[in-house]
Amino acid sequence: MISVNQLAAIPSLGLRFLAGASGGGRLVTWAHSCDLRDPWMWCERGDVVMTTGGGLPKDPPEQAEWIGYLIDSQVSALVIAPRPGAPDVTAELLDVADRRGFPVLSASFDLHFVTLARTVIESAVESERQRLATITRLYDVYWQALHARGSFADRISALEGTTGWALEVRDRGAGGEVMFAGRLASDQRSNRVDTAVDPVQIPIPGTGDVVLSAAPGRLPVNDRALLQHLGGLIALELEHDAAQRDWFRNSGQDMLASLLDEVVTLAAAWPALRHRGMTNSLVIACWSSSDGGALNHETIHRQVFLQKYWPLLLPRSAMLIGLVPRDLELLEAMAAKLALDCAVGVSTTLTANSNVAEAARQAQLAVARAHEQGKTMNVYGEDYDDVGFLPSSxxxxxxxxxxxxxxxxxxxxxxxxxxxxxxxxxxxxxxxxxxxxxxxxxxxxxxxxxxxxxxxxxxxxxxxxxxxxxxxxxxxxxxxxxxxxxxxxx
Structure with a gap:
């Protein structure tokens, strides 16, 4: 869409800034002519309001109040082409416009408002045509990326290439933590690129506090409607990802129960564990709170730090038992999400011939030791600080x-x-x-x-x-x- 600055740059319109030049980047969606005393009642957000000054108050304080109401209606600019006998524009009005970065432009009374309106309308129509073409291209690119069977980040990178924006999916409920990011956004973050413009964020439908964040990349972020389309695409992706993780959580719970009850051997389950992304050292972990309170484990499997894995998790009494990668930082991060006073005990590293039930006992003893020592983690066999004369293993x-x-x-x-x-x-x-x-x-x-x-x-x-x-x-x-x-x- 055309901006106020672009309108002012068209010689044939003869527009010049009286105030609010700092807001010249505002986009214009429509042009509306109004000489009533309350134009804000008749105009929409993004409009350029065109007036001959017929509804403008004469008193300076009233003009300042009048422009304040107009700015609050979120129109994009005011164009004044004063007719003979119209009130003069006062310094008070211009001061308010300057202070709030609201463009006020003057034009000759000879300007035909229809010419200005036609310019804006043609720009809006062309913008819509381009948007439709871009949306079609976005869906094509996304469809191709899905068939390429890449990661979610790969598909976001493909969308970055089409839009020219740096895209991230963030969880505001987790302090703005980045869940997924395209390559352009990742490069900007790792290189600490300062765009000097705040990213545009829109909520992703059906995801609570998850937002899509778009920062300028090759192009400025100047089309919120297009960004809404991107949010819809990503909402479908996140819904699919959540459903997949729920399925893995449920099936993993059954698998871990069978391992603990020694119905299934670990050697038999090893191929399924590799399919869940757990190819390195594995352990049994046990989480519990110091007071034996309930843990918030229902959605722990959807956390960002578990993107690479689908661990086996099983709640038992007031504990959560898991067959997980031996990543101590990850296990502590899970503890922090489960409860404020949660600690985690970690078993010795598993082998294909390990007894999972015995490893679970090790993890339970380790978490009990963690609570005794006021720690958030204890690894079985690595704690040599004997407590009195009680056995340490x-x-x-x-x-x-x-x-x-x-x-x-x-x-x-x-x-x-x-x-x-x-x-x-x-x-x-x-x-x-x-x-x-x-x-x-x-x-x-x-x-x-x-x-x-x-x-x-x-x-x-x-x-x-x-x-x-x-x-x-x-x-x-x-x-x-x-x-x-x-x-x-x-």
Missing amino acids: LEATRRQVRDVLGPLVVHDRTSEGELVNSVKVFLRNDGAWKQSADELKIHRQTLVYRLRRVEELTGLKPTSTEGSAMLWLALSSAERSKLTLEELVD
């Missing part, structure tokens, strides 16, 4: 719990007994018989019988220093591992 914990508490767990499982809980309550109350019996809601003599049975099964006397110490260490190790006694003993 899952294997050592299982060995200790089996040796000390194993007979009690088996007894309680087969006899529906309460030996483990009775020992736990007795030790927590520092060997106070009455207080422990009251808490267990049993007779004191029943508690005496139970602890004798504990001594018979384990060889450890709960009332002795050695016995209470050994039992307390095993119970504390089990609690610290965040696993049940059944899981540790089996």
Whole structure:
């Protein structure tokens, strides 16, 4: 479309700036002649308002107020071709126009407004013709890019070549984070090119806070309607991408459940993992919040930092378990998105013969250690900072719990007994018989019988220093591992 500056440059129109030359780049969509006192009621955004001054107030303050109303209506410019007897344009009016960058131009009364209007209309018609041709070309280019089976960024780059604009898809909800970018936009960002013009942004339909950002490249961004068409194309692409990621999330959840339940071996799943972009070192990760609260995991698989991967993710209780690439920065970024106080535990690196259930236990022990230490991450086997005299590995914990508490767990499982809980309550109350019996809601003599049975099964006397110490260490190790006694003993 034609701009105010381009109109002023046409000699036959005889236009000259009275004020607001800084706004000469405004585009003109139509020309409207109006001599009423309230032209803003009859004109549209982007119009050039043409007047002979018939509706212009005489009083300077009223003229300043009048031009303010006209500017607020978002018309593009005012052309005044004063007829005999029309009020003079005051300095107050021009001051307001200059301050707000609103073009006010003068013309001779001999100017036929129809000539100016015809120039604007012809420009608008030609602009629309060019836009339709460009839109057709955009769809052709995009269709060819889809058939070329390139990446989303490749298709955005193809659109950059057609429009001459640097294009990015940004998530304003994530602080303006770039989700996808064309090559031109990427080059501008990496080379820190300053275009001196703010990019034009439009919301992409159906995506919340996601916007399409267009910055000047080979050409200035001067056609918002064309940009809206681009937004529609990209909305379809994002919808397809989201649907694909949802499918991979659901199928991955089933696959990870089968691996954890040992229905499927990791070796059998390895080709599917490569298809999901996970070709390097893989681990099991476990995320949880310090207070055991729920994690915001429902859309974590759509995050920008997971563009290259389709990990296996499975929520269990208040945790999220994942089979993911061993990318510690990525795993911490996921933790930050899941909850404010979320930490992640990481297993040892998997091989084709690894036991996934055991790796998950490692990850759970690691995340428990992370919370104990006030860290956001703990990698199993890489933490050599022993906590007191408790075992520092899952294997050592299982060995200790089996040796000390194993007979009690088996007894309680087969006899529906309460030996483990009775020992736990007795030790927590520092060997106070009455207080422990009251808490267990049993007779004191029943508690005496139970602890004798504990001594018979384990060889450890709960009332002795050695016995209470050994039992307390095993119970504390089990609690610290965040696993049940059944899981540790089996």
